[in-house]
Amino acid sequence: MHEGDDGPDSVVRRDRFSGGPAREFLSSMDADERIFTADLAVDRAHVAMLAEQDVVADDEAGAIFGALDDVEQAGFEALPEGEDVHEAIETAVIDAVGGVGGKMHTARSRNDEVATCIRYRLRDDLLEAIAVTVGFREQLTEVATAHTDTVMPGYTHLQPAQPTTVAHWLSSYAQAAERDTARLLDAYDRTNQSPLGAAAFAGTPFDVDRERTADLLGFEGLVENSMDAVSARDFLVESVAALAGLSTTLSGLAEDLIVLANKGLVELDDDYASTSSIMPQKKNPDTLELVRSTAGDASAALDGLLTTLKGLPRSYNRDLQNATGYAWNAVDAVTAATEVAGGAVGTATWPEEPLETAAGEGFSTATGVADLLAMGGLPFRTAHEIVAHAAEAGAARDDEPGLADVEAATREVTGSALAEFAAAEAVESALDPTESVSSRDSRGGPAPGAADETLDDLTSAVAAHRDAVQTRQTNLDDAAKRLQEVVASHE
DSSP states (O other): OOOOOOOTTHHHHHHHTSOSTTHHHHOOGGGGGGGHHHHHHHHHHHHHHHHHTTSSOHHHHHHHHHHHHHHHHHOGGGOOOOSSHHHHHHHHHHHHHGGGGGGGGTTOOHHHHHHHHHHHHHHHHHHHHHHHHHHHHHHHHHHHHTTTTOEEEEEETTEEEEEEEHHHHHHHHHHHHHHHHHHHHHHHHHHSOBOTTOTTTTOOSSOOOHHHHHHHTTOSSBOOSHHHHHHOOHHHHHHHHHHHHHHHHHHHHHHHHHHHHHTTSOBOOGGGOBOOSSOTTOOBOHHHHHHHHHHHHHHHHHHHHHHHHTTOOSSOOGGGGGTHHHHHHHHHHHHHHHHHHHHHHHHOBOOHHHHHHHHTGGGTTHHHHHHHHHHTTOOHHHHHHHHHHHHHHHHHTTSOOOHHHHHHHHHHHHSSOGGGTSOHHHHHHHHSHHHHHHHOOSTTSSSHHHHHHHHHHHHHHHHHHHHHHHHHHHHHHHHHHHHHHHHHTTO
């Protein structure tokens, strides 16, 4: 999408600069199909406003609207050659209705036109990404709700750490994705501001109504300063940064699932796996590997975008033509990865017995035993030392520590019997992974009761964000109807 200055002699200057070896290099037509519909909407809203402001006559507006309808029906592929989609559509309109078609470009520049088209299309893409992310969270929450009692190993540094549950693990990602959703909504709201009417960068002498075009296009406000309006691309940065953050959340989830699948602790549905071309026994989690790699695509897009924008002077520079593609690439890749990740979680099978067995490996209940001793009056560091001695005893015989090891370690460290600090039955319970999980019922913890409270909050947040998406979509739909009615009144 070409972004270049247009003055009153733009047609002459375009003829003068219409050839030469750089023509193809300057063209953005190959990438512009994405904003074809957006440009038609922007054209219609602008012409409708010009007619209402008596800048163009009603019959002239009607002729332009008719030509735009024909352009839309013919489709992007039928456009004449042009440096960009904006020029091509204008040429098609002029070819259809004559010189009056050139009035469509009155009181605007391709600079504010393309900035508006980018925002118009990107907000739709962001809204889809947000809706998919909300659906992803809903899938995680539904699976978590079914597995509040399913014990699984928890890791730090990829080493057995403490037993937890499938619900607790999934909720951690659902909560992170909730914050990702909020950032995407913020990015949407700042994207949904209209730069139209700023012209090249210094405004226009025509009596334009910027609020009217914003309303007809469904924008919630204006990018007020005309220079900022045409040159600002921070909405791209914010959008891509939010997408990169979401992709990082997805990448962590994918990595966890890949590791768990490797250990036989989750079974992915065949639709989210493949086999080897030479080793038929293999079941590879390759969709998740691609989800994991999407974080690289998104972070590269953010880096490329920031590098393109870094140091650009006000107001317009042709570098901006290359900036937008980073946003398209990021939103497409991350939206697709989010959908796949949700499907992989939603269709996976969690084998309860292997999970529970693995949950107790590596003396993962050690912290729970230390906590129990500390509750009995020992300083936690002393309790920590006792459990460390018990761990060494178990390791020496290549076995998990038991009650006898804790009893011996307690006497060794304190000179007192274990019974002074904790009952043997309580220690046995603390050594059991399931009981260890049940004991950790602090807010946000893995115990079933605490998990239920977390899931209630996550479910409410899903509903709130789904409503937020619907509200924004309804606003866009209502604006599209208003624009359609205005156009129809001139036909």
